[in-house]
Amino acid sequence: MCGIWALFGSPSADVFKYLDACLRIKHRGPDAFRIEGDHHLPKSCLGFHRLCVIDDLHGMQPLRLRNFPYLYLIYNGEIYNHRLLQDEFDFIYETALDGECILHLYKKGGIEYCAQHLDGEFAFTLVDAEKRQIYVGRDTFGVRPAFRMIMKDKGILGICSEAKGLIELEKKEEYKGAHIEQVPPGIVETYSIDKEDKVHLISSKRFNKTGEPPKYRTLVTELGPDPLKNIQMLLYAAVRKRLMSHRRIGCFLSGGLDSSLIAAILIRQSREEAISYPIQTFAIGMEGSPDVAAARKVAAHIKSEHHEVIFTAEEALAVLDEVIYHLESYDITTIRASVGMFLVSKYVREKTDTVVMYSGEGADELAQGYIYFHKAPSPKEAHEESIRLMDDLYFYDVLRTDRCTAAHGLEVRPPFLDHQFTSYFLSLPAELRQPKDGIEKHILRKAFEGTDLLPDEILWRPKEAFSDGVSSTAKSWFQVLQEHCATLICDAEFNARAKLYPVNTPQTKEAFYYRKTFEKFYPGRDCDAFTPYFWMPKWTNATDPSARTLSNYKLS
Known part of the structure; x- marks a missing residue:
């Protein structure tokens, strides 16, 4: 990961007095840091925390090119089709940096054209000092924050990879009353800078939405009539394009279908590409975790260099507040699932030289992997629910993977959220994508049947949420958390919950503790901008997000 930070229309000419705010996200880019102003951009400042993954020598930002001296770019992410674009449009690159193509595309066709031609995960701020305009864009699923x-009244705009870098500004008198929210995914915004260096929104345009096919030339150019073969081919391509890195690559491995498929494909393709080092896989859990046991079987089958991280309840509870700080969320299931990912990311950073991590996020939303999809009233409603989950990923699972890895200076890449793969999968008839024969994600499993990519017991292993699978079935992780939080919140405090938190009122002491901790770090936040609702299963009477509480839960 990298971290971007920008301020425009500052009330003070000395924008560097806000350095402390920019440094709030230094964990995202531990390799290098730069903050700069420029006479072309009075009362403005651009900051960048770098995690060096590509072009160590010329990849520092803000990026400026000799051919486009009035353009400034800061971005966090990876543009996987930068070489395809170079070949297609004869771009002359000055660096090996994948994001350089953003500047070339902008010069060729404008900002909306630019965003529509990017294949990757990204969040960027581009400044055209000659036109006195600012452009802000984010990928379709918000993989990059x-x-x-x-x-509006003061003409001020701030941009940051995480809210904490802007909330720190808000503590200063000149920024009191500022409104902080997420940049919507799939949107590109245009702002003007007036003669007094104040900023004004001109337009906000959607360049892509969930299920919409790419407008650029794709890695896979032809698909056949067999959807199973197409799924297989497109997922292989999604993994292959993400091999782009000058740093060591690894993979999170829970032993569930999603991460196991990605790890197995990654191992095969790393050998085909003759990568010089063994791919490391990482599993985490408590004693008796079914995930750890399953991941061990997968690692033996695919022959990865496997690492197991075993944690105790005490170790997990000790980082709970730190996890909430990094997440900037109080959602129950997000926090539960984040503790394990936070701890395994910490292990990867401290014990290995792996920096780029593959993950299986996005498959459950895309392929109807949650157990409650068995209860969908119709294929149409199941499809609509899948789209809703995909659209909201940036508040939940995508947020979790970003913050837990970025907290430790790692970069995560989720192939299941590949643009071409997702748009093709969602174009299949709704009936094909539903659970079948009592098995969720049936079509995805069927696509890899008979390939020996995974053992059959893993390929057809029932769904186990990461927040559940890290613990034994004798005592689930959510039960440990509930018992712990019950000792921290007294009855009198809990009974006042509706008055304290009238929006998204917590219904358990666990949820109350998460909200209280969130408010300690980020008081008075707009719920819609941070946690619009609690993630819960649909079409059930469930009062807890854990799949282990559902009547149709199957031991894995």
């Missing part, structure tokens, strides 16, 4: 701070 971006927040904005707007003060």
Whole structure:
């Protein structure tokens, strides 16, 4: 990961007095840091925390090119089709940096054209000092984070990868009353800078939405009539394009279908590409975790260099507040699932030289993998629920994977959220994508049947949520958390919950503790901008997000 930070229309000419706010996200880019102003951009400042993954020598930002001297770019992410674009449009690159193509595309066709031609995960701020305009864009699923701070009356705009870098500004008198929210995914915004260096929103345009096919030339150019073969081919391509890295690559491995498929494909393709080092896989859990046992079987089958991280309840509870700080969320299931990912990311950073991590996020939303999809009233409603989950990923699972890895200076890449793969999968008839024969994600499993990519017991292993699978079935992780939080919140405090938190009122002491901790770090936040609702199963009477509480839960 990297971290971007920008401020425009500052009330003070000395924008560097806000350095402390920019440093709030230094964990995202531990390799290098730069903050700069420029005479072309009075009362403005651009900051960048770098995790060096590609072009160590010329990849520092803000990026400026000799051919486009009035353009400034800061971005966090990876543009996987930068070489395809170079070949297609004869771009002359000055660096090996994948994001350089953003500047070339903008010069060729404007900002909306630019965003429509990017294949990757990204959040960027591009400044055209000659036109006195600012452009802010984010990928379709919000895999890379971006927040904005707007003060319309004062003409101020702030951009940051995480809200904490803007909330720190808000503590200063000149920024009191600022509105901080996420930049919507799939959107590109245009702002003007007036003669007094104040900023004004001109337009906000959607360049892509969930299920919409790519407008650019794709890695896979032809698909056949067999959807199973197409699924297989497109997922292989999604994994292959993400091999782009000058740093060591690894993979999170829970032993569930999603991460196991990605790890197995990654191992095969790393050998085909003759990568010089063994791919490391990482599993985490408590004693008796079914995930750890399953991941061990997968690692033996695919022959990865496997690492197991075993944690105790005490170790997990000790980082709970730190996890909530990094997440900037109080959602129950997000926090539960984040503790394990936070701890395994910490292990990867401290014990290995792996920096780029593959993950299986996005498959459950895309392929109807949650157990409650068995209860969908119709294929149409199941499809609509899948789209809703995909659209909201940036508040939940995508947020979790970003913050837990970025907290430790790692970069995560989720192939299941590949643009071409998702748009093709969602174009299949709704009936094909539903659970079948009592098995969720049936069509995805069927696509890899008979390939020996995974053992059959893993390929057809029932769904186990990461937040559940890290613990034994004798005592689930959510039960440990509930018992712990019950000792921290007294009855009198809990009984006042509706008055304290009238929006998204917590219904358990666990949820109350998460909200209280969130408010300690980020008081008075707009719920819609951070946690619009609690993630819960649909079409059930469930009062807890854990799949282990559902009547149709199957031991894995």
